[in-house]
Amino acid sequence: MRAARSACFVALAALGGLGAAQTAAIRVTAFPQVSVADARSTVTISAEVRDGSGRLALDGTQVLFSTTLGSFREPITTTYNGVARAVLVAGGLPGTARITATAPGLNAESITDFEFLSDRGLLASANEYVEVVAPTYLAMSLDQKILGATGPKHGAHLRYREVQLEADDLQFDIQAMEVRARRAHLKMGKVDQAFDDLYLKLNLRKGVGTGAYQAPVITGVIPQGRWFSVVTESRARYGLVEIRPGGLSPSRKPATPSDFEFVDYSRSATMISAKKAVVFPRREVQFHKAEVVADGAKVMRFALFQVSLTGPTPILTEQIISVNDSHLAVNYPHYLSLKPGLTSLMRFRTGENIGRGMGASGGSFLDYEVAWNRGDRSEGGFTFSGLNRSDSNLSLRHYLRMDDRTTLSAQLESPAERSIFGSLNVNRQFAGYQVGLSGISTRSLRGVPYANQQLNLTAETDPIKAGRLPVQLYYGLTASSNSLQSQFLDRSQSAIGARLRSQLLPRQLDRVTRLNASCTVSELAGHNSPRGLSMQGTTSVNRRLGGGAGIAAIYDYLNDPISSPLTGHHRLTLQSSYEAKRSSVSLMANRSLDADRSGYQADLGYRVSGLWRLRFSQSYDRYLGSGFLDSSALLSYRLGGRDIGLSWSRRDRRLGFQLLGTSFN
Structure with missing residues (x-):
């Protein structure tokens, strides 16, 4: 090859x-x-x-x-x-x-x-990147700018600055900087927690999730001088929690259906599957072991590949070879290194x-x-x-x-x-x-x-x-x-x-x-x-x-x-x-x-x-x-x-x- x-x-x-x-x-x-x-x-x-x-x-x-x-x-x-x-x-x-x-x-x-x-x-945020790795399945819709990854037993991995996420399934909306995940484990600041469903706004480090968490429960009252003191202990609870770098807290409002709903991008005109993707949200996406899929057909393979997130999004094969004004137009990149x-x-x-x-x-x-x-x-x-x-x-x-x-x-x-x-x-x-x-x-x-x-x-x-x-x-x-x-x-x-x-x-x-x-x-x-x-x-x-x-x-x-x-x-x-x-x-x-x-x-x-x-x-x-x-x-x-x-x-x-x-x- x-x-x-x-x-x-x-x-x-x-x-x-x-x-x-x-x-x-x-x-x-x-x-x-x-x-x-x-x-x-x-x-x-x-x-x-x-x-x-x-x-x-x-x-x-x-x-x-x-x-x-x-x-x-x-x-x-x-x-x-x-x-x-x-x-x-x-x-x-x-x-x-x-x-x-x-x-x-x-x-x-x-x-x-x-x-x-x-x-x-x-200016600093213009150079930040998100790294996604999934040996089982990783694909991006070039039309919708959404990247999905799947891997059993927390096989899909996402990393952004100090945020680390492992999940069975996850979707990353590049333009909105939003992540949705199922059966996930999140490490961020003081948070080190498993979730059944997760929504996270990456750049704000805020979100909501469903899962077990520790909450204080009143177990009794004891005398303390002329007053009384409430005795509490931490017990496991299950429900919807708000996620912040400082920790978890019970959510004050119910979740909306769109918080955890995955987007269906299976009908996208152009898809790119890979083993690893590095996303620069303001500029480009770099792929390792990439495969370009157009209208459901696998048309090209690259050990290393890169696509821009700005400008129009024609079919990728036409970005490389096309006919322009009755003349052959070629823009062929041969990657020597991509990381x-x-x-x-x-x-x-x-x-x-x-x-x-x-x-x-x-x-x-x-x-x-x-x-x-x-x-x-x-x-x-x-x-x-x-x-x-x-x-x-x-x-x-x-x-x-x-x-x-x-x-x-x-x-x-x-x-x-x-x-x-x-x-x-x-x-x-x-x-x-x-x-x-x-x-x-x-x-x-x-x-x-x-x-x-x-x-x-x-x-x-x-x-x-x-x-x-x-x-x-x-x-x-x-x-x-x-x-x-x-x-x-x-x-x-x-x-x-x-x-x-x-x-x-x-x-x-x-x-x-x-x-x-x-x-x-x-x-x-x-x-x-x-x-x-x-x-x-x-x-x-x-x-x-x-x-x-x-x-x-x-x-x-x-x-x-x-x-x-x-x-x-x-x-x-x-x-x-x-x-x-x-x-x-x-x-x-x-x-x-x-x-x-x-x-x-x-x-x-x-x-x-x-x-x-x-x-x-x-x-x-x-x-x-x-x-x-x-x-x-x-x-x-x-x-x-x-x-x-x-x-x-x-x-x-x-x-x-x-x-x-x-x-x-």
Whole structure:
């Protein structure tokens, strides 16, 4: 079997040139992978741009960046050695930002989502994992994100931090972080107890269970001075108990039927069975001795396998090999090592669908990837992409929680081995305030001399309540230094000043409407730095419309001497979604009210019948008189567990053939 997989891997590499479409593509990555909505944290957004043949785009190719949360220091940049980079500064509102990178000259666009957390303490939970082992039976529904395990005589094992659970049967709802078990034994804090039925909210360490427990019982009364004393002894009882790390107590309310009820996921389109699974609830699941089951048929086996928990969930076989716009698309990972602390693999990819259209990118790539993780203490990775190409890319990244108050993240890249890029972020919590230092640097190794450095330092107090107002205030100091040296230019800039950030505590306007807002004001002065007051503010209103629909309106105000002349001062963003049995709609539109910049993205889906589906996607981005419009349509037919369809792309202006997993339900 091992030799067969290796032969398959070599064969895929040999087929790399088949079906490469002439479509420019952008790959967008973010580092770090998650950040805090504190109006000062920075994220490096990198956009690797390649032309239709897979070659890196020429230096100077313009790339426009936009985001629905936060702001870019320089929203318009150009490529250097095929990569354009922009620094995203966090806003004051938590949530998922939709980041768009557009290369108008190449008619290419790519979109990625980035999560801003409400509190820095949540960063640690992003790296936690749950380990499940069951030699008899272990399977996960990729559709419902539920993992089940069975083993006689407590043969199914689950471990999460200090929580250890052994059971005959258990189910783990990954998205809800809930465990249900039968005939189980739980060890957690002071709890070391057997249960007939068990429900546990893992991340809260709370739950209920049925089983025997010790309860105090009054056995008599004895005189004690002028008073009497009650004599009690501990006796075994059976019933419903509340579970907490400190111990057990009789439940004050009855259990609901859903507390102990297992979910039936036997009809899931895609299942993965294994001997062991390691679940990172925010990212991925790693499987040992995995077997992929599609529509009840065993289709693939892997000694080691990994699936993502984010994004769409097509049939797994189509994640590896599919037909995209009449071209072969391959993304084949060959795992060398897969365990909670270390993952290494070789990946072959070609014909990728990067962006929102139906087109396939050109070029074939052989990558070597290593990722490591030490729980909530550290994580990182190394990637050598394009081993088979002259324009290969080296990338190293690492996150480290040095102690309970200090975190560090660093990144190092060498695009095409012609330049080197590095970034560093350090945050330290002191008594009553916190300090953050961020820096990026780019330097050429070959060719035309080029060097660019940026350094930013921010100190900010912990939140202070603004009297009786539902507002928190943060006072701070900020300093920055920038320099740029090239063959024709040598300039530097430095600034220092004070800042004030205000954060509205989220307000519930009614049962279905929620208001949130934040504002940051800064006063800077320094060498070659624009003087004056700068301000950034955001207000959002979210409303549930009922019937599976919702809408959000976001207003952004930016008064910054550097960015405002490019993007304007006022921006309005609208987001809406609707889900029904036969149709789905997702819309996002933004417009600068005092600058020529606007854009929208629309996704429409309709189920014509049980077998036929329609899908339409369109995106538009306009800046200073020039615009980029891309749209695609798909008519698909369900054949077994797969969709076969005809596609049309405005970019290619021709019909294409698609063989894919389910696009929408």
